[in-house]
Amino acid sequence: MSYLVGRSVETARLFALLQEARESRGGAVVVLGEAGIGKSSLLEHLAKASSGFMVMRASGAEFETELPYSSLHQLCAPVLEHLDALPAPHRTALRIAFGMETGTPDPFLAGAAALGLLVETDRPLLCLVDDAQWLDHASARALAFVARRIGAERVALVFAAREARAALEQLPQLNVERLSEAEARSVLIREMPASVDVRVRDRILAEARGNPLALVELPRTAGLSGLAGGFDLPAPRVAERSFRARLAQLSPEVRLLLTVAAAEPVGDPGLLWAAAARLGIADAAAGEVPLVEFGTRIRFIHPLARSAVYHAATAAERRRAHGALAQVS
Structure with a gap:
């Protein structure tokens, strides 16, 4: 373990x-x-x-x-x-x-x-x-x-x-308190390539303020070339910005599938795929989804990922997702 x-x-x-x-x-x-x-x-x-x-x-x-x-x-x-x-x-x-x-x-x-x-x-x-x-x-x-x-x-x-x-x-x-500086450094070293400049690593440590999710998501959010400008965002916003950035790289079909998953509270695969079929989303779309785990239950990798998906969707997309779920429930 x-x-x-x-x-x-x-x-x-x-x-x-x-x-x-x-x-x-x-x-x-x-x-x-x-x-x-x-x-x-x-x-x-x-x-x-x-x-x-x-x-x-x-x-x-x-x-x-x-x-x-x-x-x-x-x-x-x-x-x-x-x-x-x-x-x-x-x-x-x-x-x-x-x-x-x-x-x-x-x-x-x-x-x-x-x-x-x-x-x-x-x-x-x-x-x-x-x-x-x-x-x-x-x-x-x-x-x-x-x-x-x-x-x-x-x-x-x-x-x-x-x-x-x-x-x-x-x-x-x-x-649950924030990590100490030594603990945070240990997490960051595990998450970042060894070749990263020490000054860049120290800047991330300072910005993350001992928040583990921020330590993981800050490098993904800005990209190593953009770290010099700093972030100065609360950890939840750092994480949500990272999740939204990943969403932006997905196809509209996959984003809609994620919206349905975020709107379905139980994580029931049967409901999800029945609703997806109503919306014309192919099962194959699941192969390129990075923010959820498909198994006996549908689970987002973090609660903030689910929140980011739901709030990134337009009102019309959320209505379509809820409507499809209501039809198959």
Whole structure:
């Protein structure tokens, strides 16, 4: 397993949470830090260490914060087959919350039902919720309910957020700080050719200010010939500028495919390709997409990549993407 530079304390804390969940002493933690600081990398590192666990994922999305229970549905989608095992009131509450029946969902019953659904699995469970600052209110409240009640379960629940949502403030927190100068230099040396002038490397270190994503994306953003002018951009904007620069090199068909992927919250390949077919996008377009990973789930390489794709699209392109997804859902 790869080693995360400067993250030994954070890794140890998360691995301890995982081990406690193996022993039916489940728990939750909220990983906090600025954009690009490495929260998503920590979640991915934890997922790779979770041998024997079922890993379930959700990610908050800025454009879905007004859709009640959208993030909870994303997390629970892989285990909805166990819905019938729940008591009738819980089953009904969750079906209403997920739009499978009409009515007004009871928040308490929805939270209790989500907890019941998660503990129905026959393996220990690792739930990873990225970009939790953009969870819709109903999902945040339901997941906080779950987090406070898994102390005797084989469940580890890890949120990553730039700042804690009110519903999550009472949960244990793990703050991720910027890298030290020595740690940042180690990351940059790994990312850049050895032949790069030391003065250029030092300038990038100064501009990145210990933010790992900025250390990776700054050289890609400006190109080595453009480093002398400096950047002076916050790390999230550096990363988004890099992602947008890569988008600009793609064909219109591939950019539209990425827009559909960004608009589809669950990462369901079936939905993505059905919507793509509606838009006349060929399957072969996936061969040249650099910002997503195609597998049993469609995943962007970083939450900021998804945000960059969605906001780089025109309003008309976003409407086409959402329209196609609505037709195949």
